[in-house]
Amino acid sequence: MDVTYGETQRIWELSDSTDSDLDNPHPLVPEASVRTLSPQDEPSQSPGTSAASHPGLSLDALSIGTSSAQTPDSAPESETDSASCGSSSGGIFATFTREEDECDHQQYHEEDCPENARRQTHPSASCGDLPSSDSASSPRTRNSSSSQAMLKSLRNSWKKVKKTGVKSTTSATKSLSTLSSTYFNATRSDAATRETWEERHSRMGDEWLTSIIPNWSKKKKTARVRTLVFRGIPANVRGRAWQCAIGNPLNVSEQLFEVLKERAYSGRMEYIRGRETVAMADGDVGGDGGKAETLLESERSAHKAIMLDLPRTFPELTFFHAEGSHYEYALRDVLEAFLYLKPDVGYSQGMSFLAAVLLLYMDPYEAFCSFANMLLHKSCFLHFFRIKMPEVRFYLTVHDRLLSEEMPALHAHFKQHGIDSDLYMINWVMSLYCRALPLDLVTRIWDVYVLDGDVAIFRAALGILRFFMPRLMKMKFEDMAYFLSHIPAEDLPADELLQSVRAVRVVTKKRFRDLFKECGSVYNKASEK
Amino acid sequence: MRTSRPRILKIVILGESGVGKTSLMDRYVCNEFSQQYKATIGADFYTKDVIIDDKPVGLQIWDTAGQERYQSLGSAFYRGADACVLVYDMTDARSFDALDSWRDEFLISAAPRDPDSFPFVVMGNKVDVIDRARAVPTKKAQDWCYSKGTNVIPLFETSAMDDINVEAAFDAVARSGLRRGEQDEDFIPRDTVEINRKPVDEQCAC
Numbered sequence: 001m002d003v004t005y006g007e008t009q010r011i012w013e014l015s016d017s018t019d020s021d022l023d024n025p026h027p028l029v030p031e032a033s034v035r036t037l038s039p040q041d042e043p044s045q046s047p048g049t050s051a052a053s054h055p056g057l058s059l060d061a062l063s064i065g066t067s068s069a070q071t072p073d074s075a076p077e078s079e080t081d082s083a084s085c086g087s088s089s090g091g092i093f094a095t096f097t098r099e100e101d102e103c104d105h106q107q108y109h110e111e112d113c114p115e116n117a118r119r120q121t122h123p124s125a126s127c128g129d130l131p132s133s134d135s136a137s138s139p140r141t142r143n144s145s146s147s148q149a150m151l152k153s154l155r156n157s158w159k160k161v162k163k164t165g166v167k168s169t170t171s172a173t174k175s176l177s178t179l180s181s182t183y184f185n186a187t188r189s190d191a192a193t194r195e196t197w198e199e200r201h202s203r204m205g206d207e208w209l210t211s212i213i214p215n216w217s218k219k220k221k222t223a224r225v226r227t228l229v230f231r232g233i234p235a236n237v238r239g240r241a242w243q244c245a246i247g248n249p250l251n252v253s254e255q256l257f258e259v260l261k262e263r264a265y266s267g268r269m270e271y272i273r274g275r276e277t278v279a280m281a282d283g284d285v286g287g288d289g290g291k292a293e294t295l296l297e298s299e300r301s302a303h304k305a306i307m308l309d310l311p312r313t314f315p316e317l318t319f320f321h322a323e324g325s326h327y328e329y330a331l332r333d334v335l336e337a338f339l340y341l342k343p344d345v346g347y348s349q350g351m352s353f354l355a356a357v358l359l360l361y362m363d364p365y366e367a368f369c370s371f372a373n374m375l376l377h378k379s380c381f382l383h384f385f386r387i388k389m390p391e392v393r394f395y396l397t398v399h400d401r402l403l404s405e406e407m408p409a410l411h412a413h414f415k416q417h418g419i420d421s422d423l424y425m426i427n428w429v430m431s432l433y434c435r436a437l438p439l440d441l442v443t444r445i446w447d448v449y450v451l452d453g454d455v456a457i458f459r460a461a462l463g464i465l466r467f468f469m470p471r472l473m474k475m476k477f478e479d480m481a482y483f484l485s486h487i488p489a490e491d492l493p494a495d496e497l498l499q500s501v502r503a504v505r506v507v508t509k510k511r512f513r514d515l516f517k518e519c520g521s522v523y524n525k526a527s528e529k
Numbered sequence: 530m531r532t533s534r535p536r537i538l539k540i541v542i543l544g545e546s547g548v549g550k551t552s553l554m555d556r557y558v559c560n561e562f563s564q565q566y567k568a569t570i571g572a573d574f575y576t577k578d579v580i581i582d583d584k585p586v587g588l589q590i591w592d593t594a595g596q597e598r599y600q601s602l603g604s605a606f607y608r609g610a611d612a613c614v615l616v617y618d619m620t621d622a623r624s625f626d627a628l629d630s631w632r633d634e635f636l637i638s639a640a641p642r643d644p645d646s647f648p649f650v651v652m653g654n655k656v657d658v659i660d661r662a663r664a665v666p667t668k669k670a671q672d673w674c675y676s677k678g679t680n681v682i683p684l685f686e687t688s689a690m691d692d693i694n695v696e697a698a699f700d701a702v703a704r705s706g707l708r709r710g711e712q713d714e715d716f717i718p719r720d721t722v723e724i725n726r727k728p729v730d731e732q733c734a735c
Contacts, residue, residue: 305596308547308568315565349546349596350570387598422605426571435570478589481574 201234208237216244220451230498233447239361243370245450249377252369257337264336271303299339302347306335313352314434320356330364331356337368342376348385350430351375357434357442380454384430394519395429396421399458401515406462406506410469417477424484428464429457438489444498455512456501463501467492535578535585538706539609541639543631544616545624546595549654552689553616554592557699562690569594572606581703588703597627600634607639612648612706614698619653619686622664625673632677645678648705650685652698657688 212219212228219225233241310328314320320327334355339347354374358367375381383391399421404411414421427435432449433442449456464487465472472480542550551566551573558575573592578585591606593599607613613635617625632649641647653670667686674682683705685698 301597305546312566312568315567348598349568349594352568387601389601392602420605422571422602423574424571426602427573430570435567478576478587481589482576485572485574 201236204228205234205237208234208241213237213240213244220245226451229447229451230502232444232494232498235361235443238443238447239366242358242361242446242450243366246370246373247377248369248373250373252341252372254365256341257365257368260337260340261333263340264333267299267340268303268336271300274300275304302339303336305349306332306339306347306352309349309352313356314439317439320360327356327359330359330367333364334359334368334371338372338375341372345375345382345386348387348430351385353431353434354381357432357439357446378453380429380457384426390523394516394523395458396425397519398512398515399425399461402458402462402506402511403465406504407466407469410465410472413473414480417475417480419477419480419484423481425461427485428461432457433460436487436489437492441489441492441494441497444494445501448498448501453509455507455509458512459504459507460501462504462507463497464492466504467497467500535587536707536710537587537589538611538703538710539589539591540612540614540702540706541591541593541607541610541635542614542616543593543635544595544614545597545618545621545627545631548595548616548618548621548624549689550595550616551592553614553652553654553687553695553698554590556689556692556695558590560692562692571599571602579700579703581700581707586703586707588699597630600631600638603634604638607635610635610639610641611709612650612702613639614650614652614702615682616652616654617665617670618655619663619665620655620658620661625653625665625670628673643709646680646709647678648680648702648709649677649682650698650702650705651682652694653684653686654689656686656693657691 207228212225310332311321313331319325320331331352335347335352338345338351338355351371355367355371358370361367362370375385380395382388383395400411403414403421424436433445437445445456445460448460452459468483468487472483475483542554544550546568551569552562554573554575555561555563555566558577569592571594575590575592577588577590579588580586591610593603593606613632615628615631617628619625628651636644636647639647651670651674653665653667667684670684670686674684683698683701685694685701687694687698689695
């Protein structure tokens with residue numbers, strides 16, 4: 001493929017414009033110049049991967065033409081992408097997500113109640129919020145609650161899996177799958193008279209595949225899609241739906257990913273060789289490792305941090321880290337490729353969780369594409385991962401303001417006991433809830449995130465706080481600080497959490513933008529003084 | 530100054546990524562060790578009640594993220610700290626070299642009233658590791674501890690995995706925090722440097 005320099009230039013221009021897009025909502029903040037990877041920067045950027053040592057890897061080799069870029073809007077024709085990933089990622093939480101769907105009281109309700117059933121047949125009609133309780137006369141209520149009990153025991157096993165170490169995980173996983181099959185059989189017999197579990201699940205998946213995903217830009221704003229998203233995207237189409245919702249405005253092509261991976265490979269090799277050199281030099285009495293260390297400094301620390309964090313990302317998912325499993329390598333590739341795509345952002349702790357979740361539903365290139373677009377396109381992540389002050393502080397202030405409007409009593413309670421939002425928000429935002437919540441809840445929040453963007457992160461925070469507000473109001477500083485850094489996820493049913501998130505009214509995109517601007521102007525006035 | 534209410538001490542644990550801050554904390558607070566810690570993002574909060582010299586003391590411990598860029602977030606977690614633990618990995622010289630920057634950053638962000646005598650405790654973790662060469666000789670760490678501030682910083686070589694010296698080290702942290710609160714207490718004199726090590730090491734200077 002012939003790629004002219006002009007074409008290759010595009011991506012960098014695009015990524016520059018992304019930065020300005022990102023900074024657009026808060027023009028009042030004096031912005032330090034954002035350095036993006038540009039052809040001119042290249043030789044000095046990464047001495048370990050200079051064009052001289054890798055002649056094949058000059059920037060001209062990057063093919064980023066729009067024709068080669070697979071835009072997710074037009075992508076979902078083939079059946080092979082996320083489905084294969086979703087099923088091979090096994091089960092543990094593909095299973096869980098399905099259960100969450102199945103447990104949705106709304107489903108039982110719909111099947112029983114003709115009115116709701118009618119809504120179901122009219123995709124454009126709004127389904128409204130989930131009902132808070134089942135009708136007592138419903139013959140399925142009992143079954144549904146027994147299913148709930150089973151789900152609870154499932155989640156307890158999951159908790160056990162998380163708590164116990166590597167050795168016991170396999171057996172715990174086995175017992176988990178036994179439990180889940182029991183559960184499925186029970187649920188299946190519940191619905192056998194009307195529609196089997198497979199039929200309903202495949203119907204929901206079909207709606208996503210045939211109706212929603214191909215017409216995403218039209219449908220994303222409909223009430224129907226919103227309701228389906230809050231109910232949870234079916235696991236078998238989740239990867240495709242996420243890709244479609246995140247999109248590829250940066251035009252990250254597969255070829256670009258390959259080139260970045262190659263660069264990352266040689267960078268990593270340099271790092272490993274350098275590490276050996278430095279270690280030897282340090283071992284000598286009065287040895288001089290100084291020169292080698294200086295050369296490797298910036299990349300070295302990033303490669304080191306990535307390698308260190310690979311096993312520390314979802315360590316409870318044994319299939320992810322099993323010997324011979326491709327997940328860990330793919331995770332390394334995605335993170336390292338991003339390191340070379342945006343050296344000014346590099347690698348920040350938290351990224352590995354984001355990339356890992358994507359990899360559970362997508363293949364490595366798709367995950368990289370979504371990862372880059374998620375982080376770089378109109379997103380708060382860029383500020384958070386660079387820990388860029390004062391912007392990060394603004395986001396936290398915006399959260400405080402929204403909290404004070406949504407739940408004034410809780411806000412006052414936090415203030416009285418000295419609970420800062422730093423305490424939980426840094427963790428929640430920078431891992432998009434991966435460190436705070438179990439994966440079945442994380443994926444549900446991500447469903448909303450891909451639909452709404454940044455505001456969903458802050459809405460979810462208020463949703464969690466609102467859910468636990470009665471408990472938090474009874475606590476003092478120590479208990480609250482512990483509670484917020486160790487959310488008891490077993491007390492947090494997915495559907496109720498999502499209801500709580502959906503019920504948050506104060507967070508709208510406009511309100512969010514306005515508050516952010518306000519923070520900027522207050523800050524600017526203060527710094528002028 | 531003695532009160533019947535338990536003293537509350539705020540303790541912050543700092544150090545490079547992967548040196549074992551979370552595992553030390555887990556060992557001390559829960560007496561557990563796992564091979565599967567998640568990377569810390571932001572900070573995690575733990576509490577532990579201890580009795581020191583027959584007095585109840587409540588420890589509030591902040592386990593922080595180790596990546597360098599997280600230092601700029603520090604102020605919220607560092608503010609009002611009574612003692613600070615600096616952790617390095619004995620098999621990684623770089624993690625030891627980073628102690629200077631962690632200490633400086635802490636003193637800037639926390640801005641304690643007594644920067645020269647603020648209580649620090651240094652823990653050299655992973656003393657159990659035998660398959661990798663030891664990269665930080667005890668003498669080197671000891672010299673560093675002598676050279677900072679007006680007090681000698683207590684040094685402990687620990688293993689969260691094998692439970693070596695962890696209790697003793699945190700006990701020293703709590704004591705130094707308490708001592709700071711008691712105005713009539715003298716500073717630690719220079720000759721009481723603590724190098725507490727269980728495993729015998731030929732390089733050990735004590």
